[in-house]
Amino acid sequence: MSLDIPAALENGLSRIPTRVAAILFVAYLAVGAVSTVAAQTLSLAVVDALQTAVPADATAPTTPGMGGGALALDVGLPVAAALFLVQVVLAQVVGVVGIRTFVSDARSSFPSGLTSHLTWVVLNALVAGFVVNVLIGLGTILLVIPGIYLAVALYFVQFEVIIEEKNAIEALRTGWELTKGERLGVFLLLLVIFALGLASAVPSVALGFVGAPTLVVVAVSVLVGAVAGLLSVAIGARAYVQLKPDGWSPSLGAPSPFA
Structure with missing residues (x-):
């Protein structure tokens, strides 16, 4: 099948006002909060560790708590x-549930x-x-364009x-094959998704600019980020479903009334 971007957008948006999406939103919100705490905590710990290693006669000034944040x-x-590693795994688990849903x-x-096979799937x-x-990072170093191409081809x-439930190596091959002949469309789709990400950053940036309390800025960032992520x-x-062969359907089974 070919990629129909308006249909992918319409179908994706139609899944948001549903019960499963509401539950997933709560999960995305929780992961966003944990990720923020973990990232700020790691930043604070790294800066503190580096400060401890700096010789006493170093000319660079040090400030306790540099690199941290309100939730560190x-x-x-x-x-x-x-x-930080725990939140990476947690985010991946929620990502698996979201994509499968x-x-x-x-x-x-x-x-x-x-x-x-959740453990196996999350690991792979x-x-x-x-x-x-x-690969995208290496491609970006090579004049940016190769990195963008790989991001599209391997999306x-x-x-x-x-x-x-393919292993990581096999999925690289089949994922590459799936976008063949549709990479311009996938690129345009990624532009839309990228625009969503940029738009989600606007409220927190605006609040920070006007001097809103840090906790308010962080809370809004996590809230809007969860919506954009979902x-x-x-x-x-x-879009993935569109690119699969005609007649394809996921082997996850019908919705369970006990979920």
Whole structure:
């Protein structure tokens, strides 16, 4: 099938005012809050560790708490790193649930098989995401354009891991094949998703500019970010379904009335 961007947008948006999307929104909100705390805590711990390592006669001034934020926890670097890794895994688990839900036709209840081989899928999705990000980073170093091309060509790699339960290496191949002949359309779709991300940053930036309290700025950022994240996953999932062969359907099963 070919990619129909207006249809992907319409279908993605139509999944938002549903029961499953409301539950996912709460999950995305929680992950956003945990991620913010983890990132600020790690930043504070790294800066504090670096300050400790600076010789006493160094000319660079040091300030306690530099690099932290309003939600940073005062813990050591090992604990901060562990917290950050935990939130990475947690975010991936929620991402798996979100993609599987929006690829299916579930609206009032989650699809059966939602947690099928969850540990294996999460591990491979993390590996696939890491490899794709490294490739995009290397491509970006090579005059930017190769990085953009790889971001487009490999956009659905994690979808292949999560939905088809392929291993990371195989998903790189099948994800690449899935976008062949449709990469201009995928690029335009990613522009829309990128615009959503930019728009989601506007409220918190505006609040920061007018001097709103830090906690308010962070709360708005997490709230709007959760909405944008949910929209992006829903739109991407419906585009993924379009690119699969005619007659294809996810093997997750029908919605479960007990979900």
